[in-house]
Amino acid sequence: MNGTLLLEQYLKTLGGRITCQRCQAKSKRTKKQCGAPALRNKNVCLRHGGRSTGPRTEEGRQRCAEAKTIHGNETRKARTERAEAMRRLRALENLGHMLGIMQGARTSGRKPKIPIT
Numbered sequence: 001m002n003g004t005l006l007l008e009q010y011l012k013t014l015g016g017r018i019t020c021q022r023c024q025a026k027s028k029r030t031k032k033q034c035g036a037p038a039l040r041n042k043n044v045c046l047r048h049g050g051r052s053t054g055p056r057t058e059e060g061r062q063r064c065a066e067a068k069t070i071h072g073n074e075t076r077k078a079r080t081e082r083a084e085a086m087r088r089l090r091a092l093e094n095l096g097h098m099l100g101i102m103q104g105a106r107t108s109g110r111k112p113k114i115p116i117t
Helices: 058-067 076-099
Strands: 010-013 018-021
Touching: none
Parallel strands: none
Antiparallel strands: 010 018
C-alpha cells in the first residue's frame, strides 16, 4: 500500500440481516477503523461527531472564529500568557542560582534556546 488506508464501507449486524454504513473514523494510535455503525446519512458514529452540526447562526460562527482554540482546550492568548509567566519564572530561577540563593534541580521542561538575562 502507498500510505492509504482502506476503510470498510459497510457493516453487517444482527447476524447479517441488517447492512449499514460503517463509521469512517480511524484511530491515530492503532490506525484501525471504528467498529460502530455510522448514523443515517452521516459518515461517522455518535462518538466521532455524527450528531454535530457545527455553528448554525452567523453569531455562532463568529464566536467560534473569535475563540481561536486548538483542540478546544485553550485560547492562543492563554498559551502566550502562560509562556510569558514561565519566562519570568526561569529568569528568577537563573538569578537565584547565580546569586547562590537557590540550590538543587531547576524547573523541569523545555528550556529556551536563548538564555534569559
